[in-house]
Amino acid sequence: MLRLIAHRDFPFYTPKGAIPVGGALRDLLLGERPLDLDFAAWDPEKAAEEAKGRYGGTLFPLDPERGHYRLVAGALTLDFTPLEGSPEEDLLRRDYRVNALLWLKGRVFGLPGAEEDLNRRLLVPVQEENLYADPLRSLRGVRLAATLGLGLPPETRRALARHARFLQENPSALPARERVREELAKLLLCKRAPFGLHLLERTGLLGIYLPELTHLVGLHQGGVHHLPAWEHTLSVLFHLLWLWPEAPLEARLAALYHDAGKPLTRRYDPEVGRYRFFGHAEVGAEMAKAALFWLRFPKEVVEKAAHLVRRHMDRPPEGTKALRRFYFKRRDLLPALPYLMAADRLAAKGVEAEAWPLLEAYREALKTPLPQEPLLSGEEVMALLGLRPGPLVGEALRALLEAQAEGSVASQEEARRFLLYWRDGRTAQATPAPDHPG
Template identity: 75%
Template sequence: MLRPIAHRDFPFYTPKGAIPVGGALRDLLLGRRPQDLDFVAEDPRKAAQDAQSHLGGTLFPLDEERGQYRLVTGGLVLDFSPLEGSLEEDLLKRDFRLNALFWRQNRILGIRGADEDLNRRVLVPVREANLYEDHLRSLRAVRLAASLGLGLPGETRNALSHHARFLQAHLEALPARERVKEELSRLLLSPRAAWGFHLLERTGLLDVYLPELRLLVGLKQGGVHHLDGWQHTLSVLFHLAWLWPEAPLEARLAALYHDVGKPLTRRFDPEAGRFRFLGHAEVGAELTGASLEWLRFPKETVERAKALVRRHMDRPPEGKQALRRFYFRRHHLLPALPYLMAADRLGTKGVEKEAWEVLEAYWETLSEPLPERPLLSGEEVMALLDLKPGPQVGRALEALLLAQAEGRVRTREEARAFLLYWKGDGTNTPA
């Protein structure tokens, strides 16, 4: 039986014959402004065309056979689906009670329990069986909980665990990798990403979607590491977002995967009296690449995450000139690399102060931005050194750019003097 949840306007254009449903209404009730709007209609194509005539934008079919259409306009995404049966029947097929809502005549109505879930700010399935109608729903539950700050009561966690075990036993039921990638990305970019990945592990969904990270759970490290491998990973992910709330996806992926190579490189060192993980950054970079490629992440995202994992153990040198050289040679990883290094140190015990030393040195040293191009062109270098086009010109430009980064060359006159002294074999260029 449907029941009233709230009296309020729907602050978006509603095509004739279309009924707003689902997550947009949930977001409004939670005090959020939605960007994804869902509508049901007896003729979804006609309703979508009506919306396009009023709002503009691009309209395309998601699934013409099923009558599903999408309109993208003005920062909004409007999805239209057919109404099959009554509204109550439609709502009872949805994933969670907080999404089983519709709007009509300035009222939001929902199924039994939706108002209770709203007051408690929790996520509860409409029926546990509904998770099996779209196998992405259990992963989406964790993402919604993390991004919206919703709790998962015991009954929900049990349902997610049951579904995780089903997926492990029926790999053919796994959702398309592109859909999994999208949910994991949105989870990582949420402000409670570390808590969300904790929930993935506790419900068994980590084993389903990221089994390579499951090996970190319970992995004892020793030394400055008071946390096991998985708890440390969650701490690094938390601290990265805390230090750098605008951290992009590749930086967060690197935080999640930075120690994925440790289970394969764990060896006991009798002299040190503890386990060591020599080479884990290199091994971890390759595992990161394989995992993210399998999940269909964009190539550029994969390569940057791999490079960050590979370089996260690099130790910045002392001295302004050396530090500028260090970051210049890793300029394509800035500013993610120093933030990842700092977050890694904050996830330990006893060396936390190094996190602030890394960041303060980075901020101070790069208060003067690194150069983006040499002060002289290739043609000027060839004329100055009497060179023909070839590798020697490239080496000269590279040496000049490095000297600029170190602060040894600041003007075009100094650039000419530097190159006249430069021998071309690197003997006057610090390593």
């Protein structure tokens, strides 16, 4: 039943008693450089130990009872699982035909239909029931379609939709959150992320893994928005990646959640004759934080994504000094914030022309990098102002650093004069006005 698909070498070390299988072979045949290697082995632990002797790295027993082991060696990840039955039987248990491949003695073999799927770049399940053997397989299918540019034929979409309904009705069958997070992160970090998210919605999987975002589907916005909220969200993500292809995960998550609060804040305003969404950035930030923490994303990623969502509606001021002060106060969000703001405008109709001046003004204002440290130390500030250690010293240093950021202070001498003026102004504000007889 196995078909010869190609004659080619496998450019990685293969332990004795192990057979390269799955996605690495698929990637090689599609012209990609694989970093995740899968091996089916008669003795997975022994094969993993042998590979460790060759590659070094760290060996993890993922599930020793089932014989699943993982070796992480630099950029390579090698997974070892038991070879149960014949190689053909092993392939018949796999998820998609493009993954049902094995390598033996310089030749790649696959199931019937695998070569056609590879040539036509299609994703077809080996058997639909195989999706239910591992509940993550439908989500992985969408991720593979996005990362590899594979098409989903109608029957595959229907199979994924049926699996989504099964997961909706059987929440106890849902995969571990950590596994879901890994697949979603891989999807978001690929250049076709908007297409992958579109597939999630079309197959019903969006409601399984990101249910809070389903309320954006079909949500009319009006005003400067010519797209419903979900299509606008995908457009923002598309434009973010167009403007900034190397955008990190937190920026992509912020694009995904930037309007998540709109369904909860939608109110009709009779004065303007349309719906408004006051406070949606703050609500969306809290929704993003709750959802992403639940999916076990790293705390730093979650906090930054939520902060970007909260600040995406801020309007940058005009003038170099004011603009430098604006971005200095949001320096932990740079350069993601102006790119997100520009992408949000490009995805609307009527304000898209604002995107280019916004980015140009940001780049022009920050030609001189923002300061990292104040020109005077805490000890120098205390000596100059006659202060003891305490909160007032930190307040003075923050004021000095902000003055440096806007360009008002450029030398230590200017820093000393600034702090003396700052102290005098602060003292004057704290001195009560004299009483007047009345």
